[in-house]
Amino acid sequence: MTNHSDTSPKLAESLSNRQVTMITIGGIIGAGLFIGSATAIETAGPAVLISYALTGLLVFLVMRMLGEMAVVQPDTGSFSTYAGNAIGPWAGFTIGWLYWWFWVLIIPVEAIAGADILNAYFPSIPSWAFAIGIMLVLTYTNLLNVKNFGEFEFWFALIKVIAIIAFIIIGTMAVFGVWPLSDVSGVSKLYSHGGFMPNGFGAVLAGVLVTIFSFFGAEVVSIAAAESKNPQQQIRRSTNLVIYRIALFYLLSIFLVVSLVSWDDPGLKQMGTFQYVLSVLNVPGTKLIIDIVVFVAVCSCLNSGLYIASRMIFSLGTRKDAPKLATHVTTGGVPKVAVIASSIAGFVGGFANYAFPGQVFGFLLSTTGAIALLVYLVIAISQLKMRSSMEKNGIPLQFKMWLFPWLTWFVIIAIIAVLGYMFTSPDFRYETFLSIGVTTIILIASFVVTRNRKSVKPWLDQK
Incomplete structure (x- = not known):
């Protein structure tokens, strides 16, 4: 069920398995x-x-915990709903609005990135016009039946997957010395420039802070699956496959990058990781190919971001944590007002970027610095409390987090440690303080809105 009662507005459950x-x-x-x-x-x-x-x-561990809860109670509000049930209404309110805030700021970021790519090829058209056009088109796709959104995202994702697989094939051939267009081969670059760990283990931990935001968005499975016919099956399957996708798309592709080019080669940052490696390997049309793939990637992220933001504010509306108007759905089961509201917030962010370059929007974007970790922390704490409640009430679980509660506690402590490092690191302190500031404001609002509301545990009531 994606809703909390039979009288609640219903979203369409029309996303196919492949979508x-x-x-x-x-x-x-x-x-x-x-x-x-x-x-x-x-x-x-x-x-x-x-x-x-x-x-x-x-x-992967956070996704396993989220999957355990989502299989019990598929809900388009995902971890926000679970936090409200397991920790308290204030927690569901706070993390839900923080998540919405994150994604409505990502919407203009992706639109601007896509617009810059198009502007480079068509300089006579201003970048802001492309940004507006991209956001308008993808807002329209989100206002259509959710099947149409799913179809757009299916092809966006497919192009990204094909691109990475092609890169892995070319890179593997180069490593083994059989790529015909270049004499670059072997894996000596892994250790020839200052060793495998040239900047020490502290830099590896700092790398975690840089990379963690690349993974944010994996949790969309628990939101999208709630609009499919068999949400439990989809959640179990997708959660189990996360580790393989991480290994293939991230570990293998980055292994090939640092094997074929020096980690300190300035070309990596100047041209972009994949584009630079392919240019070193003399792949024809490298720039155009990567520009197309990156444009598809940013459109995909914008498309998904608008979808995620609209579903989150819809769910907040069904729990009276957002205006009731946000729960209005079309005859096709699309939360029209939630989509438009999230899109308008994205347009405001885009306007701030172009009207006050390098000022207001950069400040707003900095407020999202620690939100990913806060979301993961809330997921872990919710699973800890929800699992304990279910075991106390003798409710069987179909999909379990391993080694409970030890692995859950490990994740909680690890996330708190990373947040602590962000507080003390000069590179991340500013963003962390801004994120905590926004969190505090939303937290105060949550107590104002939910102070008279008692926590309910529908996953127990359903059993």
Whole structure:
């Protein structure tokens, strides 16, 4: 069930299995992998592989915990709903609005990135016009039947997957010395420039902070699956496959990058990770190919971001944590007002970027710095409390987090440690303080809105 009562507005349950599968794959492959990974490589050197492995393990465990709760109670509000039930209404309110805030700021970020790519090819048209056009088109796709959104995202994700697989094939051939267009081969770059860990283990931990935001979006499976016919089956399947996707799309592709080019090569940041490697390997049309793939990636992220933000505010509305108007759905089961509200917030962010370049929007974006970790922390705490309640009431679980409660506690302590490091690190302190500031404001609002409301535990009531 995606709703809390039979009288609640209902979302369409029309996403197909293949669409949900590709949406969840797309959620874990963002433009950050194609471009942003250069910053992570610069930070940790070849040992960035350890950074990605540690981050991937953390995300995998968090996804397992989220999957355990989502199989019991599929809900478009996902972890926000579970936090409200397990911790208290204030927690569901706070994390739900924080998540919405994160994604409505990501919407203009992706639109601006896509607009800059198009502007480079069509300089006579201003970048802001492209940004508006991209947001308008993808807002329209989100206002259509959710099947149409799913179809757009299916093809977006498929292009990204094909691009990464092609890169892995070319890179593997080059490593083994059989790529005909270049004499670059072997894996000596892994250790020839200052060793495998040139900047020390502290840099590996700093790399975790850079890479963790590339993975954010994997949790979309618990939101999208709630609009499919068999949500429990989709959630179990997608959660089990997360570790393989991380290994293939991140670890293997980045391994090939740091094997074929030096980690400190300035070309990685100047051109972007994948584009630079392909240019070194003399792949014809490298720039155009990567520009197309990155454009698709940012459109995919924008498309998903608008979908996620609208579903979250819809869910908040059904729990009276957002205006009731947000729960209005069309005859096709699309939360029209929630989509439009989230889109308008994205347009405001885009306007701030172009009207006050380098000022207001940069400040707003900095407020999202620690939100991913806060979301993961809330998921872990919710699972800890929810699992304990279910075991106390003798309710069987179909899909379990392993080694409970020890692994759950490990994740909680690890996330708190990373947040602590962010507070003390000069590189991350500013963003962390801003994130905590926004969290405090929303937290105060949550107590005002929910102070007279008692926590309910529908997962117990349903059993």
